[in-house]
Amino acid sequence: MANTLMETNFQFPGQRSVYKGKVREVYTLDNDILVMIATDRLSAFDVVMPKGIPYKGQILNQIATQMMKATEDLVPNWLLATPDPNVAVGKACEPFKVEMVIRGYLSGHAAREYKAGKRVLCGVAMPEGMKENDKFPEPIITPATKAEKGDHDEDISREEILARGIVSEEDYLILEEYTRKLFQRGTDLAAGQGLILVDTKYEFGKTKEGEIVLIDEIHTPDSSRYFYVEGYEERQEKGEAQKQLSKEFVRQWLISSGFQGLEGQRVPEMSDDYIQTVSDRYIELYESITGGSFDKADVSNIQKRITKNVLGCLEQL
Incomplete structure (x- = not known):
């Protein structure tokens, strides 16, 4: 060992x-x-x-x-x-006190909430008639507040983030734009390896010069969920669990x-x-x-x- x-x-x-x-x-x-x-x-x-x-x-x-x-x-x-x-x-x-979670598919936490009857997650509507691991029409951003030590991170809506002053509207629009760009690039990189980037989270901070930058990890198996492209459609049609690449x-x-x-x-x-x-x-x-x-x-x-x-x-x- x-x-x-x-x-x-x-x-x-x-x-x-x-x-x-x-x-x-x-x-x-x-x-x-x-x-x-x-x-x-x-x-x-x-x-x-x-x-x-x-x-x-x-x-x-x-x-x-x-x-x-x-x-x-x-x-x-x-x-x-x-x-x-x-x-x-x-x-x-200086880290922003939110994690920018973005989901391309109804999996994990989103699927559990959906199964419980919820159709709105972090202020974002989820379509009716979806099955677990189905693809969303468009990726959805479902932020989480950064937990204090020992507590779980909590879902939060864009509206609440702005209302509570956790992030300014000007900065939050940049975080959303960056999150979507990164997820699209991550999706393309995954596809090149025969994988689907299902969902992930990004963390951002601001330098003392005022620039918003990506921090921490990105697209790792600890922060992201991947499926294999091969067999995805067939497994969905049969209602079988997807073959995943994560911890x-x-x-x-x-x-x-x-x-x-x-x-x-x-x-x-x-x-x-x-x-x-x-x-x-x-x-x-x-x-x-x-x-x-x-x-x-x-x-x-x-x-x-x-x-x-x-x-x-x-x-x-």
């Missing part, structure tokens, strides 16, 4: 603060520089699993990097450099083991063999989404490798 990166405690030059999320750890440095490290932690149902998944952080970081580069002609982003397989370095921004397989394993993150439930034991299968699936996700082969980084001493690579990068900035 390969070594995993579960937590970091770096002291970079000019370091001002550290934020530790469920998967990523973000170091804020002087000169408005951020060092974002993707760990190998696995989160499901808002719970971090006790054991890491080999190469998961590298996979997420490298997919996000490739997708940032593939969309930078459409939307400016925060990224300056990727000095290490697990690390992205970029411009510090949904982990959620389903947890559910089958009696865990959904509810109070009193215990995280099931993940054997080394199961962890290896999860790692293998993430590598499969990487290769399916990017169309390239995955090169495993040297994990003999991940912390030392990251320190060396980040320090070298900071000297160049």
Whole structure:
């Protein structure tokens, strides 16, 4: 079993603060520089699993990097450099307190709401007569408020975002425009790999110069849902479940083991063999989404490798 990166405690030059999320750890440095490290932690149902998944952080970081580069002609982003397989370095921004969720298909949360009889999601009407995983006539934007630590993100409408002053109308129109452009590009990139980009979320921030930029990850299996194009129509006609490419397989394993993150439930034991299968699936996700082969980084001493690579990068900035 390969070594995993579960937590970091770096002291970079000019370091001002550290934020530790469920998967990523973000170091804020002087000169408005951020060092974002993707760990190998696995989160499901808002719970971090006790054991890491080999190469998961590298996979997420490298997919996000490739997708940032593939969309930078459409939307400016925060990224300056990727000095290490697990690390992205970029411009510090003030994040908007909304996640821009966009859905091309009636899947996941939207499908559950639809099944419960709702026909309006985040202020957006959904047509009658749809089946789970049907394509919407046009992609719909269903924003979520960024939750405080420990809470689930909540659905919110455009009208409420503006009424509560969470985002100004001028900025929100830009967020919507960027979200639609990114989703169209993501859809085209996925189609080139025989995939359907079902839904995803984007996060944006504003630089101190006032520019709105794309931040965080983009089009990764942790932030997006993909279906395979081959067999999609046939499965819909037969009412069968779609073949998906996301971390949904982990959620389903947890559910089958009696865990959904509810109070009193215990995280099931993940054997080394199961962890290896999860790692293998993430590598499969990487290769399916990017169309390239995955090169495993040297994990003999991940912390030392990251320190060396980040320090070298900071000297160049």
